[in-house]
Every structure is written in C-alpha cells, then in structure tokens.
Amino acid sequence: MPAFATFLFNTYRSVGVLLTLMLLSLTAHAQTANDSMQTAQSSEAADPPELPAQVRYTLGLRLRSSDLSHLSGSSALRPVLGLRYGRWRIGIGDGQEWLRFNSFRKEPALTYQWIEKRDVSLGLSMRIHNLSTGQGFDLFEGGRKTLRSRALANARITDRWSAGIEWTQDLLNRGDSSSLGLGLAYAWPVTPHSELSLNAGVTWAPAEHWRTSQGAARVGAASLRTGTGSVGSGLSYKHSLSAQWAWYGSLGVNKDVGSVADLTGPHTLVNGQIGLLYFQR
Numbered sequence: 001m002p003a004f005a006t007f008l009f010n011t012y013r014s015v016g017v018l019l020t021l022m023l024l025s026l027t028a029h030a031q032t033a034n035d036s037m038q039t040a041q042s043s044e045a046a047d048p049p050e051l052p053a054q055v056r057y058t059l060g061l062r063l064r065s066s067d068l069s070h071l072s073g074s075s076a077l078r079p080v081l082g083l084r085y086g087r088w089r090i091g092i093g094d095g096q097e098w099l100r101f102n103s104f105r106k107e108p109a110l111t112y113q114w115i116e117k118r119d120v121s122l123g124l125s126m127r128i129h130n131l132s133t134g135q136g137f138d139l140f141e142g143g144r145k146t147l148r149s150r151a152l153a154n155a156r157i158t159d160r161w162s163a164g165i166e167w168t169q170d171l172l173n174r175g176d177s178s179s180l181g182l183g184l185a186y187a188w189p190v191t192p193h194s195e196l197s198l199n200a201g202v203t204w205a206p207a208e209h210w211r212t213s214q215g216a217a218r219v220g221a222a223s224l225r226t227g228t229g230s231v232g233s234g235l236s237y238k239h240s241l242s243a244q245w246a247w248y249g250s251l252g253v254n255k256d257v258g259s260v261a262d263l264t265g266p267h268t269l270v271n272g273q274i275g276l277l278y279f280q281r
Contacts, residue, residue: 064272065271088111120156162184163183207226225259248274249274255268
C-alpha cells in the first residue's frame, strides 16, 4: 500500500508538473500573439512613411457623360493623366493616392499636399475653370475660363466613414467668386480588390457664384441670392485588376435648391463616367 501510494503521489506530481509547464507555455504563446497583434495594430495606426521625391505617373482613358437625365446630354472619351513628385500632384497623382480616403474625386488640378497623414490630409490647388460649362479645364472644349484655387481638407472618422470641407476662390475675379462645400463619404470594401463608395455633399456660395454658374443670360439669374444652392450625392466603384491596372465607374446626382431652384428649367443633373487606369509603381 505504501508503495502504491508513493506511485500515485509521483504520478500526480508528474502530471501536475506537466500541466503547469503546458499552462506556462500557453500563457507565453498567448502573450506573444497579443504583443504581435498590438504591434500590427500600432503599425497600421502609424502614418505611412513619406515616399522619396521621384516622378510617378498615371495614364488612362475615361468615358464621361455630361447629363444622363436628358437626351441632350453628350458623351466624350478623354485621356487621363496624373503626375506626382513628392508633395506635388496633378490629377489622380499615383496608385498610392488612389487608395486614400475611400473616394475617387479628382480634378485636373495642380495640387500641393501640405498635410498628408493616415487620418487627415490638407491640399492646396489651382486649376483652370471653364465658366461656360462649370467644369475643369478641358483642351477640347471652348468657353470663357478663369483660374480657380481650392483648399480641400479630408478627415477619416472611422475605417469606413470620412468627411471633407472644400473652399474655392476665383483668383482672376471673373465672376466665379467663392464657394464652400461640405461632404460625407462611406466606403464598403466589397472584396479585397474592390470598393464601393457613397458620398453626399452640400455647397454654399455668394450670389455672384450662382449667377455665373447658371449663366448671366438665363432668365431670373439676376435674382439669385447668397446661400445654399446645390446638394448632391454620388456612387463610385473602383476595382484593382493588378498592382498597375485598375478601373472605376461613378454616378453623380446634383440638385438645385434655394433660390437657384426658383429658376425655370431642369434642376437635376445626372452625370457618370467610367475609366481604365495604369499606375507606374
């Protein structure tokens, strides 16, 4: 009996030691995994390193429709060109900028990214604005033009929500005056290589801006007042085919409100575009 008791005691002691070693091993493994996860999260939360100052470019084609809601709307095939050198950008810039802030809203403008962090950015830009069409500069379209400056700030609220504020100013004082825009966007990652974005915004501007945008010869344009004159929403989809190739499509709806909506004629504009892009990496 004493021998059997000694055997049981030694067996239980060995099992206890083994369980203790297993528990310590699991605890150490869990701690290591937790540390790795925290390190990964810290790495994701950190701002991305600034790329060396070198020329990067984007090339592509886009098919744009000026107004899908009326038969009078026209479609045009246009080239896409983007350049990036350090903090200086033209248009889309490069593939890294393509992924930022869950949206695809780029103008053919010369931009300087004053602040560029993971959760916030501030860019200052200038572009040639066509007063006749209300669009950015297009070599293939005529009309009276001016030089328009823009300050655009974006902030990431969560992984899917972002907000932005935009201020524009007519530098040549040709009637475009200034405008203030507020926007909100939501991104839904459909697959690891594609994303669907919804956005909505509102634009406030002085009466001079609304008169110019509606056309000075339009009946009733002289009575337009300072205030909110336009609200809009949009849907965009972007898909990466490879590290260099991607395509996108977008659909936007803009509606006149306030005194602008008091004018005769259509007050809703539906436009869309689809494009294919190549990024130099």
